[in-house]
Amino acid sequence: MTTAANEKLLGGLDYQTFLNEYWQQKPLLIRQAFSGSPLAISPEALAGIACDTDAPSRLVIEQGETPWESLFGPFDDNTFAQLPDSHWTLLVNDLECYIPEAADIIQHFRFIPDWRIDDLMLSYAVKHGSVGPHTDEYDVFLIQTSGKRHWKIDTNEHYLSELLPDCSLSILKHFETSHDWVLEAGDMLYLPPNLPHYGIAKDDQCMTLSVGFRAPSQQELISAWLESASNNPKFKQRYSDKKRSLQQQAAEITKNDIAALSKMILEGIDHEKEHLSLWLGKYLTEAKGDPIDDQNIFNETSPHDEVFIRQHWLRLAYFENNNTLDFFADGIHYQLSHPEKEAIFYLCQHYRYSKSQIAHYCQGSTFNTIFNDLLEKGGIT
Ligand code: SIN
Ligand code: CO
Numbered sequence: 001m002t003t004a005a006n007e008k009l010l011g012g013l014d015y016q017t018f019l020n021e022y023w024q025q026k027p028l029l030i031r032q033a034f035s036g037s038p039l040a041i042s043p044e045a046l047a048g049i050a051c052d053t054d055a056p057s058r059l060v061i062e063q064g065e066t067p068w069e070s071l072f073g074p075f076d077d078n079t080f081a082q083l084p085d086s087h088w089t090l091l092v093n094d095l096e097c098y099i100p101e102a103a104d105i106i107q108h109f110r111f112i113p114d115w116r117i118d119d120l121m122l123s124y125a126v127k128h129g130s131v132g133p134h135t136d137e138y139d140v141f142l143i144q145t146s147g148k149r150h151w152k153i154d155t156n157e158h159y160l161s162e163l164l165p166d167c168s169l170s171i172l173k174h175f176e177t178s179h180d181w182v183l184e185a186g187d188m189l190y191l192p193p194n195l196p197h198y199g200i201a202k203d204d205q206c207m208t209l210s211v212g213f214r215a216p217s218q219q220e221l222i223s224a225w226l227e228s229a230s231n232n233p234k235f236k237q238r239y240s241d242k243k244r245s246l247q248q249q250a251a252e253i254t255k256n257d258i259a260a261l262s263k264m265i266l267e268g269i270d271h272e273k274e275h276l277s278l279w280l281g282k283y284l285t286e287a288k289g290d291p292i293d294d295q296n297i298f299n300e301t302s303p304h305d306e307v308f309i310r311q312h313w314l315r316l317a318y319f320e321n322n323n324t325l326d327f328f329a330d331g332i333h334y335q336l337s338h339p340e341k342e343a344i345f346y347l348c349q350h351y352r353y354s355k356s357q358i359a360h361y362c363q364g365s366t367f368n369t370i371f372n373d374l375l376e377k378g379g380i381t
Contacts, residue, residue, distance in 0.1 A: 033188035125201035133175035133198035147205030314379030
């Protein structure tokens with residue numbers, strides 16, 4: 001990433017200043033973060049993805065059968081034929097797995113670690129189309145890729161959080177505008193989590209790309225961790241109370257019993273604590289949902305035989321130790337010695353790989369195993 005590219009994307013700010021002053025804190029509007037549209041996809045092509053693939057998709061119709069009616073894909077042509085002339089939006093998630101040109105846009109945001117990136121969502125709205133005033137629990141960069149959208153935000157931290165009753169979407173009942181702008185192709189708006197925002201399409205060409213981030217909740221982490229820990233055979237031991245003292249009241253749970261049972265839980269957690277970093281590496285690289293295979297209608301094929309391509313569902317990460325490197329790919333852990341780390345850096349940094357470079361790195365036996373595993377599961381083609 002060059003400094004010039006960095007300054008343009010963030011409107012003259014360097015990454016560290018953005019991280020210090022805006023990330024997770026306050027919104028930032030960047031005019032022409034991209035020079036014009038960074039992505040040329042027609043509304044018809046987007047509708048095609050919503051009809052023909054498993055990409056999560058939604059239609060939001062402001063005055064449908066109910067206010068803010070939402071319908072979930074996959075859709076068919078009939079659904080689109082019956083839509084009103086205005087006031088609706090189509091939203092498609094996981095676009096990076098379907099459109100290589102969209103996936104390339106993620107490269108601009110790799111000043112945030114890969115594991116924090118959730119997905120790309122593209123919306124297409126006809127005039128007045130909107131998903132209503134709402135907040136999101138995640139950071140988002142909203143990039144206008146075509147047409148115009150009027151964005152209103154509310155920076156008042158004491159905004160009214162009451163939601164519209166009886167509505168399938170979480171729409172704010174009250175919305176005050178503190179700032180508003182019309183975004184055109186190439187403009188970008190960064191929003192921190194939980195900031196009320198309301199975007200309304202100004203025309204029938206309005207397309208907005210959302211770069212969404214992942215911020216696991218404590219609940220999600222704990223339950224996923226406990227699920228994996230509970231499969232540990234070490235935890236098969238059962239409570240035992242040989243030579244227990246006779247107690248007077250059968251209904252009493254004695255202090256000794258509470259202490260013994262608590263010890264079983266806390267010792268289990270203590271034992272698992274050591275393995276937490278490995279568990280996190282695996283958990284954070286697990287693919288979302290099922291791997292996408294030949295139904296990927298826009299699947300990128302190698303431009304020539306000299307290149308391998310990484311599929312965007314495949315998440316890779318690593319961390320370094322003194323003498324080893326722990327590498328994670330789609331929830332699988334591999335340990336390598338330091339001489340092979342350059343190969344892992346190459347694998348993680350890129351999405352297209354030179355076959356001759358890979359052949360060179362495959363002289364390392366662990367890397368060779370890893371690369372063949374990834375080819376076999378289709379994460380690299
Ligand atoms: C949209 O693209 O219509 C909605 C994006 C958002 O508000 O997060
Ligand atoms: Co939003």
